[in-house]
Amino acid sequence: MRNxxxxxxxxxxxxxxxxxxxxxxxxxxxxxxxLEGYLNLVEAEAKDFVWLVExxxxxxxxxxxxxxxxSLNYDQDDIEEFCGExxxxxxxxxxxxxxxxxxVSALVNQLSDDRVVLRLKDYQKKFHLLGYRLPVGKxxxxxxxxxxxTGTGLAGGCLVVEGSAGNWCGAGMMQGEIRVAGTAGWKTGxxxxxxxxxxxxxxRGVGQNILGGRIYEQxxxxxxxxxxxx
Amino acid sequence: xxxxxxxxxxxxxKDGALREAVLEIYNFIGENLYxxxxxxxxxxxxxxxxxxxxxxxxxxxxxxxxxxxPGLGKTTSxxxxxxxxxxxxxxxxxxxxxxxxxxxxxxxxxxxxxLGKLNQGEEVVVWSHFTMLPVxxxxxxxxxxxxxxxxxxxxxxxxxxxxxxDAVMNREYCLFATANYQDRxxxxxIAPLIDRFDLMVESKYPGPNLAYTIGAQxxxxxxxxxxxxxxxxxxxxxxxxxxxxxxxxxxxxRARFGEALMxxxxxxxxxxxxxxxxxxxxxxxxxxxxxxxxxxxxLAELSFCCRFGQKRSQDNCEKGCHFTExxxxxxQTCISNRLPMSVRIFSQxxxxxxxxxxxxxxxxxxxxxxxxxHRIQWKEETIARQEREARSDPLEIHMxxxxxxxxxxxxxxxxxQVKNALAVACRIVEGEAxxxxxxxxxxxxxxxxxxxxxxxxx
Numbered sequence: 001m002r003n004x005x006x007x008x009x010x011x012x013x014x015x016x017x018x019x020x021x022x023x024x025x026x027x028x029x030x031x032x033x034x035l036e037g038y039l040n041l042v043e044a045e046a047k048d049f050v051w052l053v054e055x056x057x058x059x060x061x062x063x064x065x066x067x068x069x070x071s072l073n074y075d076q077d078d079i080e081e082f083c084g085e086x087x088x089x090x091x092x093x094x095x096x097x098x099x100x101x102x103x104v105s106a107l108v109n110q111l112s113d114d115r116v117v118l119r120l121k122d123y124q125k126k127f128h129l130l131g132y133r134l135p136v137g138k139x140x141x142x143x144x145x146x147x148x149x150t151g152t153g154l155a156g157g158c159l160v161v162e163g164s165a166g167n168w169c170g171a172g173m174m175q176g177e178i179r180v181a182g183t184a185g186w187k188t189g190x191x192x193x194x195x196x197x198x199x200x201x202x203x204r205g206v207g208q209n210i211l212g213g214r215i216y217e218q219x220x221x222x223x224x225x226x227x228x229x230x
Numbered sequence: 231x232x233x234x235x236x237x238x239x240x241x242x243x244k245d246g247a248l249r250e251a252v253l254e255i256y257n258f259i260g261e262n263l264y265x266x267x268x269x270x271x272x273x274x275x276x277x278x279x280x281x282x283x284x285x286x287x288x289x290x291x292x293x294x295x296x297x298x299x300p301g302l303g304k305t306t307s308x309x310x311x312x313x314x315x316x317x318x319x320x321x322x323x324x325x326x327x328x329x330x331x332x333x334x335x336x337x338x339x340x341x342x343x344x345l346g347k348l349n350q351g352e353e354v355v356v357w358s359h360f361t362m363l364p365v366x367x368x369x370x371x372x373x374x375x376x377x378x379x380x381x382x383x384x385x386x387x388x389x390x391x392x393x394x395x396d397a398v399m400n401r402e403y404c405l406f407a408t409a410n411y412q413d414r415x416x417x418x419x420i421a422p423l424i425d426r427f428d429l430m431v432e433s434k435y436p437g438p439n440l441a442y443t444i445g446a447q448x449x450x451x452x453x454x455x456x457x458x459x460x461x462x463x464x465x466x467x468x469x470x471x472x473x474x475x476x477x478x479x480x481x482x483x484r485a486r487f488g489e490a491l492m493x494x495x496x497x498x499x500x501x502x503x504x505x506x507x508x509x510x511x512x513x514x515x516x517x518x519x520x521x522x523x524x525x526x527x528x529l530a531e532l533s534f535c536c537r538f539g540q541k542r543s544q545d546n547c548e549k550g551c552h553f554t555e556x557x558x559x560x561x562q563t564c565i566s567n568r569l570p571m572s573v574r575i576f577s578q579x580x581x582x583x584x585x586x587x588x589x590x591x592x593x594x595x596x597x598x599x600x601x602x603x604h605r606i607q608w609k610e611e612t613i614a615r616q617e618r619e620a621r622s623d624p625l626e627i628h629m630x631x632x633x634x635x636x637x638x639x640x641x642x643x644x645x646x647q648v649k650n651a652l653a654v655a656c657r658i659v660e661g662e663a664x665x666x667x668x669x670x671x672x673x674x675x676x677x678x679x680x681x682x683x684x685x686x687x688x
Contacts, residue, residue, distance in 0.1 A: 001659070003656060003659045003660065004659075004680060005652050005653070005655040005656035005659060005677075005680075006656060007517075007519070007522055008519065008522075008523075008649060008652040008653040008655070008656045009653070009656050009657075009660075011519065011649050011650070011652070011653035011656075012653075013649070013650040013653035013654055013667075
C-alpha cells in the first residue's frame with residue numbers, strides 16, 4: 001500500500017501526553033497506594049475475627065494506619081475518593097468499619113492542610129470513628145450524617161459535623177472542640193477529659209462518665225450540670 | 231488607462247515576467263472593464279474575489295460557477311478574463327457562448343449533423359463554436375432543465391464532447407457558468423454537475439459610486455473587440471476542414487489579436503506556450519506541512535462519521551454524538567474527491583500569483599470557502615441557525631467562510647499534535663512499532679483506520 005503519510009516522514013515528532021491523562025494516571029497511582037495501605041491494615045486486623053472498639057485496639061490500629069499513610073502523597077480529594085471506594089466500589093473487597101474510620105482519620109491527621117472538608121452526604125454508608133485524634137490546629141468539616149465514635153480521642157482539633165452524629169460522639173476526647181449541626185446519639189462525651197461539644201439539635205443521651213470539658217445542647221450547657229439546676 | 235479604481239491595489243512583483251503579465255491583466259480588467267470593490271485580503275493584498283478566482287480559473291483550466299443578481303457582471307467578468315488570458319476578441323467569445331434555457335438542445339450546444347452530407351449518406355458532425363473553443367461560457371446554466379444539464383456533464387468534466395460517432399477532445403479549456411438566484415424560471419442544478427465546478431463566487435453589486443462610474447463608461451467593450459479578426463475567426467471556425475487544422479489557423483488569428491491588443495491598449499495577452507509554462511510552474515508549487523495537515527483535517531471533518539463509517543446522504547447523525555461540534559454533524563453528505571483536487575490546484579495558482587514558494591495556510595484559507603460553498607450540503611437545522619446572521623456574502627459562501635474559520639481555529643489549537651500524529655502514522659506504515667497518536671478530532675480516527683486500527687466509539 002502506498003504510504004499516505006509520506007510527506008510527514010521528515011517531521012520529528014514528540015508524543016505529547018495530554019495533561020488530563022497525566023493527572024488521571026497520577027491520581028490512579030495515589031488511590032492504588034491508599035487502597036493497598038487500607039487492605040494491609042484490614043488484613044492484619046481481620047486475624048482477630050472480631051473487631052471491638054477498645055482503647056488499646058484503636059490505638060494499635062491507628063499507629064499501623066499512620067505508618068502506611070506517612071509515606072503517601074495525597075490530598076483531600078483523594079481522601080474523599082477513598083471514602084467513595086469504601087462506600088460502594090469493588091476495589092475494596094471487605095470493609096471493617098472500625099479500621100476504615102481510623103484509616104480515614106489517619107489520612108486526615110497526616111495531611112498537611114489545616115482545613116479538611118469531606119463531603120459524605122452522598123454516600124450510603126455511615127462512617128464511624130472519623131476525627132479520631134484530630135490534632136491541634138486542624139479543622140475537619142464533615143458534610144452529612146455520620147456514624148458512631150465521631151471525634152473520639154480528639155486531640156485539640158476542631159471537628160465540625162454538618163449533619164447529625166451517632167453514639168459516643170467525642171468519647172474520650174482530650175481537648176479541642178466538636179460542633180454538630182444536627183443531633184447527637186447516646187453516650188455523647190463519655191470519658192471526655194477536656195474540650196467542648198456543641199450540639200445544635202438535641203442529644204439523645206450524655207455519657208455517664210465524663211471527666212471534664214463542657215457539652216452544650218441547643219446552646220445550653222448540659223455537662224457539667226450546676227448544682228441545683230437539676 | 232484611467233485612474234486606479236478602488237480595489238485594484240495589487241502591484242506586480244518583479245520576480246517573473248509571466249506573473250507580472252497575469253497581474254497586469256488582473257489590474258487592467260479591474261481598472262477598466264469590471265469595476266468592483268475588493269472583498270478579500272490575502273497576505274496584505276486586497277482583491278475582488280470574483281475577478282481573482284476567475285483569473286485563477288482561466289490560468290489552471292478550472293471550472294467556475296458565478297452567481298449573482300442579473301446585470302451585475304457575472305458573464306462579462308468571465309468574458310473579459312477569457313478574452314485577455316486566451317487572446318480571443320469578445321465577438322468570438324460571444325459566438326461560442328451557450329445560453330441556458332428550457333429549449334436548449336444538444337445540437338445547439340455540442341454539434342449537429344451536416345445535413346448536406348447526411349443527404350448524401352455521409353455522417354459528418356458540424357461542431358459548435360462552444361465545443362471547439364478552449365474558453366467556454368454557459369450563461370444562466372440553471373435555466374437548463376435538469377434533464378438537459380446532463381448533456382454537458384461529460385464535456386464539463388473531461389473536455390470530451392461527443393456527438394453521433396464523432397468526438398472532440400479539448401486539450402486546453404476552462405469553463406465559466408453563470409447562475410441567477412432561484413426564481414420561477416430556474417431549475418435546481420444536479421449534484422454531479424455542481425460538484426464538477428471547482429469554485430463558486432458571487433459577482434456582487436459594486437456599490438452606487440462604482441455603479442455610477444460604470445454607467446458613465448461608454449463602449450468599454452470596444453477595447454476587446456476587433457471586427458475584422460472576429461469575422462476571420464468566424465469563417466475559420468465554420469470551415470469544413472478537420473477540427474485540428476481549424477484550431478491551428480485559430481492560433482494564428484489569436485496571435486494577431488494579441489498584437490493588435492498590445493498596440494491599441496498596451497495590454498499583453500498570454501500565448502499558448504506561456505499558459506503551459508505557467509501551469510507547469512504552479513503545479514510545482516508545493517504544499518507546506520501545515521497546509522497539508524490542515525487540508526487533511528478539513529477533509530476529515532467533511533467526510534467522517536463515527537457511527538456509520540463515513541457520511542452518507544441517507545444516514546442521520548445520532549443525537550448527542552461525541553462529534554457534535556465538528557462539521558460532520560452539520561452536513562448531510564460526504565465531500566467528493568474533486569474537492570482536494572480543486573483546492574490543490576487553485577491554492578498552488580494563488581501562491582504562484584502572489585510570488586510565494588509554497589502553499590501555506592493563508593492560501594488555503596482564501597481558496598477553501600469558494601471551493602466548499604457549492605459542494606457542502608448543510609443540514610436544514612444548520613441553515614436555519616445561520617440564515618439570519620449579518621453577512622456580506624450569499625448564504626452558501628458565508629457559511630463556508632465561517633466553517634473554514636472554525637476549522638482553522640481548531641487547526642491552530644491542534645496543528646502540532648495533528649502533524650505529530652501524521653508523522654507517527656508514517657513511521658508505523660514503514661514498520662516501526664509505535665502506537666498511533668489519539669486525539670479529539672476525526673482526523674485521528676481516520677489515521678487509525680488507515681493503519682487498520684479501529685478506535686473505541688466515545
